[in-house]
Amino acid sequence: MQKITPFLWFDKEAGEAAKFYTGVFKDAKIIDTTTLENTPSGTVEIVTIRLLGQVFQLMSAGPLFKFNEAISFAVSCETQQEIDYYWEKLSADPRAEQCGWLKDKYGVSWQIVPTVMYEMQKSKDKKKVARLTEAFLQMKKFDIAALQRAYDQI
Numbered sequence: 001m002q003k004i005t006p007f008l009w010f011d012k013e014a015g016e017a018a019k020f021y022t023g024v025f026k027d028a029k030i031i032d033t034t035t036l037e038n039t040p041s042g043t044v045e046i047v048t049i050r051l052l053g054q055v056f057q058l059m060s061a062g063p064l065f066k067f068n069e070a071i072s073f074a075v076s077c078e079t080q081q082e083i084d085y086y087w088e089k090l091s092a093d094p095r096a097e098q099c100g101w102l103k104d105k106y107g108v109s110w111q112i113v114p115t116v117m118y119e120m121q122k123s124k125d126k127k128k129v130a131r132l133t134e135a136f137l138q139m140k141k142f143d144i145a146a147l148q149r150a151y152d153q154i
Helices: 014-024 080-090 115-121 126-137 144-152
Strands: 007-010 029-039 042-051 054-060 072-077 101-103 109-114
Touching: 007 014, 014 029, 014 042, 014 054, 014 080, 072 080, 072 115, 080 109, 080 144, 109 115, 115 126, 115 144, 126 144
Parallel strands: 007 054, 072 109
Antiparallel strands: 029 042, 042 054, 101 109
């Protein structure tokens, strides 16, 4: 088992969310489902899943806590097609879309980010990084070609 595992608290939707996420991500699977009885939250379901090699645990334990943007999961994408795929599958609230961030139907925040952008941000050329930043701050879903044009502009 990995040393650190993201653990997501859902009201009642852990099983449903597990099926949804494993349907979105390739090579994903539900590893295990456990039911705990007589907890302070009543009956609790814990579902363990693997997405892109990362293990997550999802728990249905009542409406005590809600997701917010303070925590998000970044998905590194090699192509625009991959960005478009995850955006279409995961985004459920257009008002929450900004700078590559989105919220899914459960309120979980995701960042759908082109891997090339990480490399561009490491540049020692401050003007290139400033143009890149200005470009991506105007975007909801990232457009790799537009980011590259802004970065390369002379």
